[in-house]
Amino acid sequence: MRNITITLKIECEKDAEINPLHVAEEVQAYLDAHSTYFDTVTEDYRTPLIKGYLMEWDKFTPVSFKDNDEDSEDTEEYNEVEDAASYT
Secondary structure, eight states: OOOOOOOOOOOOOGGGOOOHHHHHHHHHHHHHHHOOEEETTTTEEEOOOOOOOOOOOOOOOOOOOSOSOTTOTTHHHHHHHHHHHHTO
């Protein structure tokens, strides 16, 4: 038997009250309704099962650039200003 890992990236604020257990229950309901496989050991059709979940907030600091010109001389200086601002 093999495992599948599905990663979802959800854009929201920290006060969005995302319940990872509820999300897992909803995915399980989808699997129950729409997905089966033949188990060669039991010789029976089965439904895939959610075995766990991992929820974590990403640690990336968003950045933006004044322009898309990579050859711009002030790009490095601009990034330093953006990085310093994200720590306050």
